[in-house]
Amino acid sequence: MTADVVVVGGGSTGVGVVRDVAMRGFSAVLVERADLAQGTSGRFHGLLHSGGRYVVSDPESARECAEESAIVARIHADAVERTGGYFVTGPDDDPGFADRFLAGAAASGVPAREIGVAEALRTEPRLNPKIQRAIEVHDGTVDGWQLVWGAANSAKAHGAQILTYHRVTRIESREGRVATVVCTDRKKDEEVRIECGFVLNCAGPWAGQVAAAAGCQPVEVVPGRGIMIAMNHRLVNRVINRCIYPDDGDILVPVHTVSIIGTTDVRADDPDRLAIPRDEVRRMLDAGEILIPGFRQARALHAWAGARPLIKDTRVSASDTRHMSRGMAVIDHSERDGIGGLLTIGGGKLTTYRLMAEHIVDEMCRQLGESRPCTTASEAVPGSEGGRNYAVTHRLGDREADRLDDQILCECELVSRSMFERALNEQPTGSLDDLRRQLRVGMGPCQGGFCSVRAAGVAVDGGHVDATRGSELLGGFLKNRWIGLWPILYGDQVRQTALDNWILRGTLDVDHLPGAEAGAEVAA
Ligand SMILES: Cc1cc2nc3c(=O)[nH]c(=O)nc-3n(C[C@H](O)[C@H](O)[C@H](O)COP(=O)(O)OP(=O)(O)OC[C@H]3O[C@@H](n4cnc5c(N)ncnc54)[C@H](O)[C@@H]3O)c2cc1C
Numbered sequence: 001m002t003a004d005v006v007v008v009g010g011g012s013t014g015v016g017v018v019r020d021v022a023m024r025g026f027s028a029v030l031v032e033r034a035d036l037a038q039g040t041s042g043r044f045h046g047l048l049h050s051g052g053r054y055v056v057s058d059p060e061s062a063r064e065c066a067e068e069s070a071i072v073a074r075i076h077a078d079a080v081e082r083t084g085g086y087f088v089t090g091p092d093d094d095p096g097f098a099d100r101f102l103a104g105a106a107a108s109g110v111p112a113r114e115i116g117v118a119e120a121l122r123t124e125p126r127l128n129p130k131i132q133r134a135i136e137v138h139d140g141t142v143d144g145w146q147l148v149w150g151a152a153n154s155a156k157a158h159g160a161q162i163l164t165y166h167r168v169t170r171i172e173s174r175e176g177r178v179a180t181v182v183c184t185d186r187k188k189d190e191e192v193r194i195e196c197g198f199v200l201n202c203a204g205p206w207a208g209q210v211a212a213a214a215g216c217q218p219v220e221v222v223p224g225r226g227i228m229i230a231m232n233h234r235l236v237n238r239v240i241n242r243c244i245y246p247d248d249g250d251i252l253v254p255v256h257t258v259s260i261i262g263t264t265d266v267r268a269d270d271p272d273r274l275a276i277p278r279d280e281v282r283r284m285l286d287a288g289e290i291l292i293p294g295f296r297q298a299r300a301l302h303a304w305a306g307a308r309p310l311i312k313d314t315r316v317s318a319s320d321t322r323h324m325s326r327g328m329a330v331i332d333h334s335e336r337d338g339i340g341g342l343l344t345i346g347g348g349k350l351t352t353y354r355l356m357a358e359h360i361v362d363e364m365c366r367q368l369g370e371s372r373p374c375t376t377a378s379e380a381v382p383g384s385e386g387g388r389n390y391a392v393t394h395r396l397g398d399r400e401a402d403r404l405d406d407q408i409l410c411e412c413e414l415v416s417r418s419m420f421e422r423a424l425n426e427q428p429t430g431s432l433d434d435l436r437r438q439l440r441v442g443m444g445p446c447q448g449g450f451c452s453v454r455a456a457g458v459a460v461d462g463g464h465v466d467a468t469r470g471s472e473l474l475g476g477f478l479k480n481r482w483i484g485l486w487p488i489l490y491g492d493q494v495r496q497t498a499l500d501n502w503i504l505r506g507t508l509d510v511d512h513l514p515g516a517e518a519g520a521e522v523a524a
Pocket of ligand 1: 008014031038041042044047203264351352
């Protein structure tokens with residue numbers, strides 16, 4: 001296989017980069033070791049940043065977020081809900097911070113307006129009635145999987161190839177320039193070699209490992225681990241932020257039918273092993289109570305962790321990831337390691353993914369002596385051409401139209417049988433977990449307790465897979481869901497989990513179905 005450019009990593013940065021490269025007329029291949037957005041871009045908070053969070057701590061990031069969130073809401077309309085957001089001063093928070101916030105917002109071009117506490121409480125009745133001040137901003141919610149697939153589909157429409165489940169093992173050079181990317185096709189267990197003129201390393205928290213596979217000096221990407229917890233209701237309709245210097249658990253994001261509290265920020269050693277410690281879970285729930293009294297009475301239904309790909313910043317200590325710049329950085333390995341045709345990108349946010357791509361592809365063009373302008377800000381991705389953002393009710397509307405003709409497979413997320421079968425046809429070798437990322441099947445309050453068995457049944461019934469493979473798919477899916485359940489087993493979630501356990505283990509004996517052992521393996 002040959003290509004002008006190989007992009008490594010299928011998170012938001014990688015798909016943004018391959019889209020940009022393809023739109024500038026280069027032949028391009030993206031290689032991702034798992035499914036698209038299975039790394040940080042699928043394990044984040046879901047906030048389309050207005051920039052408000054950074055107006056005091058990192059004005060440059062604030063400005064970038066303000067500009068890029070408007071672009072993302074337009075070109076990825078179908079992945080964005082324009083919820084709006086509030087920054088509120090909690091009962092014990094310093095009310096003076098709101099003045100610094102407003103000044104910072106004005107200086108960095110982040111739209112922000114103070115509103116009365118009464119108005120905030122009228123529009124968000126669950127908010128703590130003891131809040132002291134409220135500022136309205138343009139925060140939104142972004143579905144990371146939808147965004148990543150939208151950008152990937154756009155790249156494909158411009159001629160790029162996307163190879164998932166291809167892990168880069170080696171990057172070979174000839175005469176001081178990269179020449180071949182060597183990968184393992186994990187589904188076929190075969191080696192794949194891609195001859196190319198340029199490699200763009202967008203492997204997020206794993207970017208250091210990929211640079212090492214090219215023989216470079218270690219790139220200091222410091223994985224800043226953060227946990228998040230989904231609560232079983234949409235407790236608020238706007239993003240609610242604490243109006244304080246960024247801290248743990250200060251943002252509550254309404255994402256589709258649930259709300260997500262987060263996050264922490266602790267230096268991790270290995271982005272493949274991210275702990276969800278009980279004390280951090282407790283801290284998130286305590287922080288939720290400050291914003292929404294009675295927060296703990298909602299059921300915590302899933303916890304997960306992601307790792308920020310932060311480039312080491314000499315201004316702060318190497319372990320202080322909270323205060324490292326969220327700004328993006330491009331590393332040129334020709335200067336640094338004597339290997340031409342290789343650039344690494346790190347830092348940034350999902351919100352600024354398009355701008356990150358523009359920067360690294362501009363640098364590649366500069367090194368190649370090509371003058372090809374970036375056009376990614378002006379063209380909507382497939383499915384978003386109409387410019388309509390989604391609302392939480394969008395699937396209700398769809399099911400209203402087809403409820404008499406179609407079976408509902410997942411009641412929590414209103415996934416129909418035909419949606420599921422369509423996705424299976426498009427990804428015949430996909431796992432149930434891969435399909436979950438695109439359909440949200442199993443992501444609501446029952447966490448797959450009811451719909452996972454139906455989904456596996458439909459896959460077998462429709463002749464897509466045989467019974468053994470069906471059990472494997474089910475086993476893998478359940479294993480993945482369980483990882484996020486263990487850290488939050490308390491209160492009503494214990495009852496829900498016991499019910500699911502009885503259905504799946506007690507009645508269906510899923511652990512002893514043919515293929516169950518193989519299915520228990522988690523793809524990573
Ligand atoms: C806790 C937390 C909360 C966050 N919240 C927000 C938020 O609300 N809003 C926001 O805008 N941003 C948020 N961010 C930041 C945002 O999620 C990240 O900046 C962004 O997702 C990074 O994307 P990426 O493509 O660079 O990395 P990733 O999404 O991690 O992609 C890197 C990819 O490289 C692949 N890869 C690794 N090694 C190899 C290999 N050898 N071969 C092939 N592929 C490989 C991985 O599988 C992975 O898919 C948050 C981050 C964290 C950790």
